[in-house]
Amino acid sequence: MILEVAILDIIPEKSSDFERSFKISSEIIAKARGWLGHELQQCLEVPNRYILLVKWENLEDHTNGFRKSPAYELWKQNLHHYYDPFPVVEHYTMILEKPGKS
Amino acid sequence: MILEVAILDIIPEKSSDFERSFKISSEIIAKARGWLGHELQQCLEVPNRYILLVKWENLEDHTNGFRKSPAYELWKQNLHHYYDPFPVVEHYTMILEKPGKS
Numbered sequence: 001m002i003l004e005v006a007i008l009d010i011i012p013e014k015s016s017d018f019e020r021s022f023k024i025s026s027e028i029i030a031k032a033r034g035w036l037g038h039e040l041q042q043c044l045e046v047p048n049r050y051i052l053l054v055k056w057e058n059l060e061d062h063t064n065g066f067r068k069s070p071a072y073e074l075w076k077q078n079l080h081h082y083y084d085p086f087p088v089v090e091h092y093t094m095i096l097e098k099p100g101k102s
Numbered sequence: 103m104i105l106e107v108a109i110l111d112i113i114p115e116k117s118s119d120f121e122r123s124f125k126i127s128s129e130i131i132a133k134a135r136g137w138l139g140h141e142l143q144q145c146l147e148v149p150n151r152y153i154l155l156v157k158w159e160n161l162e163d164h165t166n167g168f169r170k171s172p173a174y175e176l177w178k179q180n181l182h183h184y185y186d187p188f189p190v191v192e193h194y195t196m197i198l199e200k201p202g203k204s
Contacts, residue, residue, distance in 0.1 A: 005153055050197070094141060
């Protein structure tokens with residue numbers, strides 16, 4: 001399992017529009033091969049900042065699969081115009097996980 | 103539920119030591135009031151970079167509770183000397199969560 005991490009800085013007046021577009025775009029990425037779930041969270045300190053966390057089965061499911069699919073064109077069209085600056089996307093692999101009591 | 107996010111850049115030759123110290127320090131933070139779980143993941147693109155994700159019941163459990171506790175002094179002593187630069191820590195709140203099939 002690989003975690004895609006992107007800190008998304010949104011053009012300030014466009015936060016609500018971005019959230020609306022993201023909700024629609026959620027359905028696009030959820031259909032991708034190797035997609036295992038995602039979440040969008042909003043920063044408390046910088047309200048026009050978000051973090052996108054996407055779980056993928058393998059790195060290639062994101063970099064070769066999703067990013068080279070026709071679905072990604074739609075994802076880009078829906079979301080990329082909200083970003084300023086354009087985000088750096090990184091991938092992470094688990095070193096240590098300590099789950100709490102649920 | 104609040105997500106604490108910290109991107110940790112570790113002095114390059116010290117990654118293994120950091121991981122070992124983090125494992126011990128995991129037990130410290132897990133005893134804090136309001137702690138709901140955490141994970142440490144390593145970046146694929148920048149191997150001396152990690153992301154720390156900690157779930158807290160409330161923001162104050164981290165900022166006032168843990169950070170002002172004697173346990174935090176031990177946490178600092180164990181971990182802060184590995185960071186270069188010193189990390190920016192931010193807190194996030196859930197906007198949209200789409201879990202995959204598990």
